[in-house]
Amino acid sequence: MALIETPPGQDLTDALVERVLAAANAGTPLRIVGGDTKRFYGRPVAGETLALAGHHGVVRYDPAELVITARGGTLLADVEALLARHGQRLPFEPPSFGSLATLGGTVAAGLAGPARVARGPVRDCVLGARLLTGDGRVLKFGGEVMKNVAGYDVSRLLAGSLGILGVLLDVSLKVLPVARGARTLRRHIAAQGAIDLLGAAAQRGLPLTGSFWSTGELYLRLEGSPSGLDELVPTIGGDPLDDSAAASLWQSVREQTHAYFTAAHPLGRLSLPATTAGAALVRADRIAFEWNGAQAWVTGVERETIDLITRAAGGHATLFRRDDAEDRVTGDVFAPLPTPLLDLHRAVKRVFDPAGILNPGRMYADL
Amino acid sequence: MAIDAGLLRELGSVLGPGLLSTPAACVAYECDALTAHRHPPDLVALPTSVEQVQQIVRICRRHSVPVVARGSGTGLSGGALPVAGGLLLVLSRLDEILEVDPRRGLARVQPGVTNLAVSEAAAPFGMYYAPDPSSQVACSVGGNVAENSGGVHCLKYGLTVHNVLAVKLVTMEGELLTLGSETGEAPGLNLLGAVIGSEGLLGFVVEVTVRLLPLPRRVELLLAAFDDVGRCAEAVGQVIAAGIIPAGLEMMDAPAIKAAEAFARCGYPLDAQALLLCEVDGLPADVDDDLGRARTLLEAAGATSVRVARDAGERQRMWSGRKSAFPAVGRLAPDYYCMDGTIPRRHLADVLAQIAALSTTYRLDVANVFHAGDGNLHPLILFDAGKDGELERAERFGADILEACVAAGGTVTGEHGVGVEKLGPMCSQFGAAELATFHALKLAFDPAGLLNPGKAVPTLARCADYGALRVHGGRLPHSHLPRF
Ligand SMILES: Cc1cc2nc3c(=O)[nH]c(=O)nc-3n(C[C@H](O)[C@H](O)[C@H](O)COP(=O)(O)OP(=O)(O)OC[C@H]3O[C@@H](n4cnc5c(N)ncnc54)[C@H](O)[C@@H]3O)c2cc1C
Ligand SMILES: Cc1cc2nc3c(=O)[nH]c(=O)nc-3n(C[C@H](O)[C@H](O)[C@H](O)COP(=O)(O)OP(=O)(O)OC[C@H]3O[C@@H](n4cnc5c(N)ncnc54)[C@H](O)[C@@H]3O)c2cc1C
Numbered sequence: 001m002a003l004i005e006t007p008p009g010q011d012l013t014d015a016l017v018e019r020v021l022a023a024a025n026a027g028t029p030l031r032i033v034g035g036d037t038k039r040f041y042g043r044p045v046a047g048e049t050l051a052l053a054g055h056h057g058v059v060r061y062d063p064a065e066l067v068i069t070a071r072g073g074t075l076l077a078d079v080e081a082l083l084a085r086h087g088q089r090l091p092f093e094p095p096s097f098g099s100l101a102t103l104g105g106t107v108a109a110g111l112a113g114p115a116r117v118a119r120g121p122v123r124d125c126v127l128g129a130r131l132l133t134g135d136g137r138v139l140k141f142g143g144e145v146m147k148n149v150a151g152y153d154v155s156r157l158l159a160g161s162l163g164i165l166g167v168l169l170d171v172s173l174k175v176l177p178v179a180r181g182a183r184t185l186r187r188h189i190a191a192q193g194a195i196d197l198l199g200a201a202a203q204r205g206l207p208l209t210g211s212f213w214s215t216g217e218l219y220l221r222l223e224g225s226p227s228g229l230d231e232l233v234p235t236i237g238g239d240p241l242d243d244s245a246a247a248s249l250w251q252s253v254r255e256q257t258h259a260y261f262t263a264a265h266p267l268g269r270l271s272l273p274a275t276t277a278g279a280a281l282v283r284a285d286r287i288a289f290e291w292n293g294a295q296a297w298v299t300g301v302e303r304e305t306i307d308l309i310t311r312a313a314g315g316h317a318t319l320f321r322r323d324d325a326e327d328r329v330t331g332d333v334f335a336p337l338p339t340p341l342l343d344l345h346r347a348v349k350r351v352f353d354p355a356g357i358l359n360p361g362r363m364y365a366d367l
Numbered sequence: 368m369a370i371d372a373g374l375l376r377e378l379g380s381v382l383g384p385g386l387l388s389t390p391a392a393c394v395a396y397e398c399d400a401l402t403a404h405r406h407p408p409d410l411v412a413l414p415t416s417v418e419q420v421q422q423i424v425r426i427c428r429r430h431s432v433p434v435v436a437r438g439s440g441t442g443l444s445g446g447a448l449p450v451a452g453g454l455l456l457v458l459s460r461l462d463e464i465l466e467v468d469p470r471r472g473l474a475r476v477q478p479g480v481t482n483l484a485v486s487e488a489a490a491p492f493g494m495y496y497a498p499d500p501s502s503q504v505a506c507s508v509g510g511n512v513a514e515n516s517g518g519v520h521c522l523k524y525g526l527t528v529h530n531v532l533a534v535k536l537v538t539m540e541g542e543l544l545t546l547g548s549e550t551g552e553a554p555g556l557n558l559l560g561a562v563i564g565s566e567g568l569l570g571f572v573v574e575v576t577v578r579l580l581p582l583p584r585r586v587e588l589l590l591a592a593f594d595d596v597g598r599c600a601e602a603v604g605q606v607i608a609a610g611i612i613p614a615g616l617e618m619m620d621a622p623a624i625k626a627a628e629a630f631a632r633c634g635y636p637l638d639a640q641a642l643l644l645c646e647v648d649g650l651p652a653d654v655d656d657d658l659g660r661a662r663t664l665l666e667a668a669g670a671t672s673v674r675v676a677r678d679a680g681e682r683q684r685m686w687s688g689r690k691s692a693f694p695a696v697g698r699l700a701p702d703y704y705c706m707d708g709t710i711p712r713r714h715l716a717d718v719l720a721q722i723a724a725l726s727t728t729y730r731l732d733v734a735n736v737f738h739a740g741d742g743n744l745h746p747l748i749l750f751d752a753g754k755d756g757e758l759e760r761a762e763r764f765g766a767d768i769l770e771a772c773v774a775a776g777g778t779v780t781g782e783h784g785v786g787v788e789k790l791g792p793m794c795s796q797f798g799a800a801e802l803a804t805f806h807a808l809k810l811a812f813d814p815a816g817l818l819n820p821g822k823a824v825p826t827l828a829r830c831a832d833y834g835a836l837r838v839h840g841g842r843l844p845h846s847h848l849p850r851f
Contacts, residue, residue, distance in 0.1 A: 002713075064608035065711050087610060110557075123557050124529050139801050145709040146741040147526060147781035149515045149564045150789070150796055151805050151824065156528070156560030165556075177610035199470055203493075205581030207650065228652030271552040275470050294550050316554055335554040340542040345555055347811035351804065363555070 002062060006082065009057010009071060013138060013169055019050060020167070021136035024355045032163040032359055034073060034105030037097050040321050041109060042162050042362045043333055050167065052104055059170055060144065063088055066175050067127060067144045072104025072168040079103055088175045091119035095254050104168040110160025113254035114210035114221065117291040119176065123159035128172035131158065131165070134353025144172045157348075163359040164367055165352040179223035182209070184246035185238030187218045191281050191289070194218040198292040199274060206232065212253045214260040214288035219249060253290065260288045263299050266322045268306045270296040272315035303331075310335075334363060370409055374430045378412065378454075381422045385460070387411035396455050399442040400502075403704075403758065404787055408435075408449035415460045417535070417543065417573045424571065425541035427454055433817045434539070436567040438479065438510030441502040443705060444786025446513065446566045446822055453820075456571065458509050464488050465574070473532060473549055475576045478509025482516075485577060494579040497524035500782075501690050509572045515564030517782040519615040519689065520646075522740035524580065526782070528563040535574035536562060539813040549576055561808070566784050566823040569812040583614070583648035587658050588682045591670040592639035596620055596723075599641035600715035602668035603739045606645065607712065609664055611657050615646040616740030617689050620719075623696060623736040623747075624688075630695030633688030634681075636672060643670075643739065644689055692736040693747070700732070700749035704761045708772030709743045709781035721771045722746050729764040731757070743781035744772070766792055785823045794830035802827060 023030050029047030052073035059069040063086040070079055076096040083089050093113035094106045107129075110122045128142030131154070142148055142155035155172075158165060189197065194213045198220075201208055207228075210221035220238065222229060233240065241249065252258035261267065263286065270277075277293035289296040298306060303319060310317040316335035337345065342364070349356070349367050361367070370388060378386050387393050388410050397407040410432075414420045427434050433453035440447055449455045462479035469492035474485055482503040485496040499518030500506055506516065512534060517526045524530070533547035547559040562569050593599035599618060606616065619627065621640050628635045635642060643665070647657040658675065665673050676682035688695075697703055710718050719735065722744075726733045737745040746768055750761040769779040769792040779785070779792040793802070805824040810816060825833070 062711070062713060064604040065713060066607060067711075120525075120529060121551065123560055124525065133804075137800050137804075139804055140798075141801065143776065143778055144711060145743075145777050145781070147517055147521070147709045147738070147743045148778040149566075149782060149784055150778045150780050150793060151785075151801065152561050152569075152808055153515070153528070153564050154561065154804070154808070157557050159560070160557055177612065180610075202472060203469055203581055205584060205650075207653075224650060225653045225656040227656065228650045231652055232650065271548070271550045273471055273549050294552075315550055316548070316552075318554070337555050338544075340538075341544055341546075341555065341558075344538075344544065344558065344811065347814075348556060348558070348808065351807040351811050 004061045004063065004082070004086065006058040006061060009074065010054055011057070011071065012055040013132070016050070016055060016132055016167060016169070017136050017138060020132055020134065023048065023357050024135050027355060027357065029357050029360050032167055034102030035098070035100030037101045038105060038109050043365070045359050045362045047360065052102060052167065053100070055169065058082060065144065067172055068175055069128070069144060069170055069172040070103050071170050072102060074103045075099070076101040076103055076106050083175055084178070087178050089178050090173060091125050091176045092116055092122050093254060094122065095256065097255050103171055107159055107168055107171050108161060108163045114212065114250055114290055117211060117294070118207070118209040121159070123156045125174040126155045126159045126171065127174055129155040129158050129168055130170040132167040132169050134166065134355055134358045138169065142172065146174065162362045164349060164363050166358060179209070181226035181229045182221060182223045182246070183229050183233050184241040184249065185220045185233065185236060186241060187220070187238040188216055189218050190216065191287070195274065195277055195293040201236070202292055206236070208292070210250055211292050212288065212290050214258070221246070221250060260297070265299065267320045268298045268301060269318040269320040270298065270306065270310050270315055271317070272296055272310065272313050276313040276315070332364065337364070371430060374426065374432065377426045378410070378423060381419055381426070382412055382414065385413040385415065385419070387413070396437065396440070396449065396457065399437070399440040399445060399447040401443055401445040401786065401788055403752070404445045404448050406449045406451065408455040409452060410454040411457060412454055413457050413460050417461070417537070420456070420537050420571055420573055421541050421543060423454070423456060424537055424539060428539060428541060428815060428817065431815065431817065433820050435819050436509070436513070436571050438507030438513070439481065439505050441506040442510060442514060442786060443707070443783040444780070444788040446784050446786040446819070448787055450820060458571070458573070459507060461573065467492065467579070469494055469579065471549065472579050473576055474579055475574065476508055477574060478512070478572045479507050482506050482508060482511055489579045493582050495582055496577050497530050497580050498527050501693065508575050508577070512563055512572050512575055513565065513567045514782065514784045517738070517741070517743070519617055519738065522616055522738070523612050523614045528560065530578050531559070531563060531575060532578055533576040534559060534562065534572050536570035537573050538570045539815060539818045543573070544570070547576070566786065567819045568809050568823050569818070585651040585654045586614070586646060586648040586682065587654055588676040588685055589645045589658060589661060589665070590674045590676070590685055591643045591645065591665040592636040592672045593641045593643070593669060594639065594671050595669070596641045596719055597716040598669045599643060600719055600739070602643060602665055602670065603715060604712045605664055605668050606661055607740065609660060611647070611661055613645045613661070613740060614648040615644065617644045618642070618735070618737055618739035619689065619692065620735040622699070622732065622734035623692055626695040626699055626734060627688035627692050630698065631688045631691050633684050635688055639671065644685065689736065696734045696736070696747045696749070699734070701751040701753060702749070704748040704750065704765055705783070706744065706746045706748065706765045706768050707780050707783040708769050708777055709741065710772050710775040710777035712742045714775040715739065715742060718744065718771055718775055722768055725764055725767050729760050731761055731764055738781070741781065742777065770795055787822055790825040790829060791833040793825050794833045799827055799830070802830065
């Protein structure tokens, strides 16, 4: 029980500050890039590349504290491997397509994988951050402790901010022990039936840590002690997958390499109240869903139809992935904000990036 | 203060009898639970609808009258302390539970609903609201959001911020915004995250959607006694390092044990120097497993005795000592002062030793009863405000404890907030650039600066004064700041 020795990595804070200051003075927009694995996500940014990959390394990791602090450019794969060696993991199971995804990009994108249904979104795990603002200030918010209400919680505000408020120099994240056992079950069941079943299971307090439904098949993942799972699994019903098949299934869902995702674009992401999902989903032909119905995917459907579906269901939609040819499209990819809320976003953006040079337009046109 | 007649008329036409303006009526609201600070409000508004809140706020905005929100007034840092010339907006009459839906796993409530009432409303469906501050019978959900309150179960189930899906917020401009959504995801920036814990400085919370959890199927509570505080503190880290996440992991030292036992007759070992309460919950097999491992581990860590509560009755009794520890300790001295720093768990033993040493220096007793699993300390400093200089000594003792927390890489407040109380220590934790950013962020929400002014974030001028008072190793903090 002590701090773990890790390679020193490389701290490029000074150089990054200089680049940002120069850009702010010249009014040059910057496109912050970790591994650029997520270029497709959000709106396109025209700007000079501000590369974070060289700014890497784990700053502090003590497994008994359940916290890891690492520089923004640290490879997500390196962080996950280090945690795994100590029986721990990032709670939100982030997607990490390819090997170049970085920790800063992961937090800035704010995307979580299947386990989000049980262990919460990225923002829940952000404990602290060191931020480089658009006018070259280096600010430290939060810290490495579990409970902290000193000052506004700016570090959680940065989760999912897509780099529009600043460059994440370091992030401190809460980590959790890996469960001692996991089982995956498969069942043939229609969408609405699957949603009812998952809702009932969640209400019973079953340790559901992943659910994925597509083309009439539902996969459920349960985690806990091996003896507990042995008791539980027969009461749920379904065909158990062996460990390696289960691991590759969840990997393919998390990374979107599952057959469902390789079909036609555009890919829409629907965020729905789980109970309305069933009704919403029958209107779309090609759907898949996760998180007990709270996150659904639709392919090959026009933006207008998606908006209709989500509005009726009380959720919202994201144009998650477009065809490459559409890369120049400048329309919204995230659901529009009501005017007073958009005004507040503008005011908050000015606090951190008064010159508007960091990832301009990545989230909304004039942010 | 002479109150503007036009203002009174406008407010009166919105609120009717829900407007208090006589000193006799207003004095009841002069402080929150940090009673050392008092200031009777000039005006108190008790709205019963969201529309009224918006109207009041717009009137105050037009007249440039500062507004302070108040829930139940159980805050421990003076957050709801009225400000001179201002209006106190009491939200306790917005107390309706709007919806409880076990299928969607959520409840939608008005801000004045008490924390416990949410769990009570969910109980018939086998569900509950996880954050459980010791003040839960009284404190409001709006106040919980403003303070990001925690409880004895947040090690496993999180703080308010982890259990709130959405809030409706009235800004000081009178706009009604929805932040977050019931799906737990909303487009745009995570402004909900910034509002939770903002101590009523960014907006008025007028509706809260919280996540409900199914009641755990099995709960077990284990009590481990130690003859040494340091060993007990070390055991905390060992439990977590073993991969066990207890639902709660609370520690008490000898003065707190004795006080709690005298108060609640909860069966604590009076000869122990420290004890740990370790609760595990979940599916029966998982609980048995964790309990067995925790027991072995605590014995190996030097516990002199380890006992598991036999049944729900004994479990409740064992918890009652912990939950009533504040009033119990309160009987040991005329006054007590509760601190709230958080530190990395690995420094627990060390910081507890520093607190003991400070207790000798300041000649004031201290009892420790705290959220050990989260590293969240609650030293209770005992003093007598009637004795000359004791309050000042207690405050200096408290500030030194917070300095020790910051030096250990921690924070000056884990869950009670800064309010007016920890403005000084905030200067140690944050630099001028961060504080300036906090002020700017507030102005993004509240351009006129009328909402709960002067709380939670110190001005740079104040920090310059504070720095002048506290010299560390010959070095003045913020020595680059101009002195005012
Ligand atoms: C279901 C799912 C499927 C996915 N599938 C794919 C896929 O098929 N292909 C793919 O390429 N990706 C995919 N991703 C996303 C991606 O793999 C990860 O989210 C990745 O971890 C992002 O990290 P990155 O370093 O590559 O980010 P980048 O793409 O470099 O950056 C992401 C965003 O964060 C900002 N940013 C990066 N670093 C910082 C920093 N230090 N500070 C502030 N802002 C920063 C960027 O400007 C950008 O706005 C998928 C994600 C999900 C949820
Ligand atoms: C005996 C005792 C035990 C306690 N135990 C705990 C504990 O275990 N854990 C813990 O975290 N806290 C604890 N507290 C502290 C306190 O109960 C919490 O901070 C609580 O959340 C405050 O709620 P309240 O409704 O009383 O808020 P108030 O005291 O009325 O207000 C607190 C702050 O919130 C703001 N506010 C209130 N309502 C709103 C609203 N609707 N919109 C915007 N701002 C608002 C106020 O302006 C003020 O800044 C304890 C207090 C006492 C007295």
